[in-house]
Structures are given as C-alpha cells and as structure tokens.
Amino acid sequence: MSIATRLTQVLDIEHPILLAPMDLVADARLAAAVSGAGGLGLIGGGYGDETWLLRELDAAGDARVGVGFITWSLVRQPRLLDLVLERRPPAVMLSFGELQPHAGRIKNAGARLICQVQTVAQARDAAANGADAIVAQGAEAGGHGMSRGTLALVPAVVDAVPDIPVAAAGGIADGRGLAAALMLGADGVLVGTRFYATQEAAGPDAAKQRIVAASGDQTVRGILFDIARRNVWPAPYTGRVLKNAFSERWRGREAELLQHQQAEAARYAEARAAGDFDTAAVIAGEAVDLVSDIPPAGEVIARMVKEAGTLLAGASNRFRVAG
Numbered sequence: 471m472s473i474a475t476r477l478t479q480v481l482d483i484e485h486p487i488l489l490a491p492m493d494l495v496a497d498a499r500l501a502a503a504v505s506g507a508g509g510l511g512l513i514g515g516g517y518g519d520e521t522w523l524l525r526e527l528d529a530a531g532d533a534r535v536g537v538g539f540i541t542w543s544l545v546r547q548p549r550l551l552d553l554v555l556e557r558r559p560p561a562v563m564l565s566f567g568e569l570q571p572h573a574g575r576i577k578n579a580g581a582r583l584i585c586q587v588q589t590v591a592q593a594r595d596a597a598a599n600g601a602d603a604i605v606a607q608g609a610e611a612g613g614h615g616m617s618r619g620t621l622a623l624v625p626a627v628v629d630a631v632p633d634i635p636v637a638a639a640g641g642i643a644d645g646r647g648l649a650a651a652l653m654l655g656a657d658g659v660l661v662g663t664r665f666y667a668t669q670e671a672a673g674p675d676a677a678k679q680r681i682v683a684a685s686g687d688q689t690v691r692g693i694l695f696d697i698a699r700r701n702v703w704p705a706p707y708t709g710r711v712l713k714n715a716f717s718e719r720w721r722g723r724e725a726e727l728l729q730h731q732q733a734e735a736a737r738y739a740e741a742r743a744a745g746d747f748d749t750a751a752v753i754a755g756e757a758v759d760l761v762s763d764i765p766p767a768g769e770v771i772a773r774m775v776k777e778a779g780t781l782l783a784g785a786s787n788r789f790r791v792a793g
C-alpha cells in the first residue's frame with residue numbers, strides 16, 4: 471500500500487512520512503532506515519555539533535537523507551550548512567528563527583527547502599522565502615515549539631499556503647494520525663516521538679523505555695530542562711518533555727531555578743551523562759500514549775501507511791451521512 475500526495479511528489483518519496491530531525495536522536499542510522507522504508511529521513515543537526523554532524527553525514531553514505539537545523543545554530547556556524555550542501559542532500563529543513571540567509575543558500579544549492587512553523591504568520595513567511603514544503607507543528611509535539619494545537623493549526627496553514635504541500639506535526643504516531651492529517655488538508659506528516667522509540671534511534675534505551683511506559687498526561691511544556699542545561703530559548707518557545715522528579719520538584723519555580731542554575735546545571739549534566747532520567751529530561755510529546763513498543767523504524771512506517779490507507783478507504787462505511 472502507498473499514499474501519494476504533493477509531498478511525496480515534491481520530495482520524491484513513496485510515503486508521506488518525514489522523520490523529525492531530532493537533536494541527538496535522529497542520527498544517520500535512523501534517517502537511513504526511514505528513507506529506506508519509503509519516507510524521508512532527516513538527520514538532526516540540532517544545536518550544531520560539527521564533529522557529530524560530520525560523523526553522521528559520513529555514516530549516511532549513499533542513503534538518500536536530508537538534514538534539519540535549529541536555525542540559530544546556523545547563525546553561529548554558517549559553515550555547517552556548506553558542509554551539508556556539499557553532499558547534495560535531497561532536502562534541508564529549517565526550524566525556528568529567521569529563515570534568511572539560510573533558505574536562499576539551500577535553494578541555490580538545489581536542495582528542497584522544508585520549513586517547520588508554529589503559526590500561520592510563520593507559514594506565510596516560509597512561503598515568501600521559497601519553502602518547497604511546510605511542517606505545521608502543534609504544541610502536542612515533543613521538543614521545542616509554541617502554543618497552537620495541531621488540529622486547528624494544520625488546516626489554517628493549509629488555507630494560508632494553498633500551493634505548498636504541508637506536513638502536520640505534533641501528536642501523530644499511528645495511521646489514525648496520518649489519516650486525520652490528510653483529512654485536515656495536509657499532504658503528509660512529520661513524526662518525532664514515535665520514531666524515538668524505535669530500534670535504530672540514537673537515544674538511550676532507558677529513555678525509549680520511559681516513552682513506552684508514559685502517558686501523554688505525564689508530559690509537560692516548559693523551560694525548566696532548558697534552564698538546567700543552560701540552553702534557554704527566546705520566548706515564546708517552550709519545550710515538551712516527560713515529567714520526572716526534577717520537573718515536579720521545580721514546577722512553577724523557574725526564577726528560583728535560575729538563581730541556583732550553576733549548581734543545578736552541574737547536577738543535571740552529570741545525570742544526563744549517567745542516563746538518570748529522574749533528573750535529566752526525556753524529550754517527548756503527547757503521542758507517547760500511542761507508543762507501546764520499540765520496533766524497527768520501517769515497521770512504524772508500514773503500520774502507519776497500512777492503517778491510514780485502510781481507514782481512508784473505509785471511511786464512508788464508518789458513518790451514515792444523510793441529507
């Protein structure tokens with residue numbers, strides 16, 4: 471089964487499913503697995519660790535994978551984009567911050583430009599900057615983002631940029647989510663949390679197990695973990711993580727944590743290195759409810775496509791529309 475949309479066309483892929491370029495989690499192995507299964511894998515360029523990025527680009531070899539950047543890492547290190555574009559990736563994704571001059575460089579190099587946005591205004595800006603595809607990310611998402619929910623944001627973005635394929639992101643982890651996104655007018659989905667809990671993902675096993683065990687009720691958006699890792703984003707960005715002993719201890723006390731930042735950041739860094747997720751955050755979204763195993767990434771894609779295809783094909787049998 472396959473689902474062809476404008477997104478599969480513009481990115482030359484079989485299934486309309488993109489791997490979110492998750493910092494430290496979406497490495498070459500996971501990206502290649504997603505591309506190999508018919509989606510598009512995006513290596514997580516994250517905060518701009520050049521050594522890590524070069525290693526992963528080499529490891530990707532001939533696999534047809536793209537790269538995603540948190541845009542302000544390119545402001546600090548513009549050369550990272552050159553290193554990526556030299557390898558002629560099919561697509562580069564930009565998330566957060568000003569799109570130029572990076573967007574122009576990506577287009578000039580002949581790669582597809584994917585922009586992840588959190589508001590309708592940002593979607594219009596991405597369109598004006600030549601985006602070939604736009605990811606509309608709702609607040610259900612794991613990791614950083616803003617406050618709008620996926621259900622209302624996606625169709626609003628679709629209406630605002632009718633000529634550009636839109637991928638929905640935030641809370642999508644199975645075929646129901648893919649089918650729903652397509653019914654909202656999107657041309658596909660970008661998926662993070664679900665792919666974190668796969669065999670190929672680079673994250674620690676203990677973090678994957680927490681994702682499998684958690685409910686979406688046990689996630690929280692905030693900046694506590696960013697304060698603790700000395701990485702506070704500009705307002706209004708916050709990040710969604712699994713609640714843990716650390717988040718509960720400091721809940722609502724951001725200012726106080728800032729006052730104790732030095733000592734707490736040292737403890738937090740130690741916990742991260744030791745894989746202690748009672749202190750270090752597991753970055754994941756509300757979709758954890760829908761994650762109950764750690765399969766190969768290709769199986770996630772096969773399941774999503776099959777379930778969405780079945781739902782969409784049978785949709786008219788599930789309801790009685792009268793009048």
Ligand SMILES: Cc1cc2nc3c(=O)[nH]c(=O)nc-3n(C[C@H](O)[C@H](O)[C@H](O)COP(=O)(O)O)c2cc1C
Pocket residue numbers: 490491492493495514515516517538539540564565586607610611612613614639640641642660661662663664666753754755756757
């Ligand atoms: C562990 C993790 C790390 C992430 N890191 C990044 C990142 O480095 N850059 C980025 O653009 N988005 C990042 N995101 C957000 C994703 O791009 C995406 O919007 C999100 O995962 C979609 O929602 P979902 O998690 O419900 O699938 C991250 C998400 C997760 C779960």
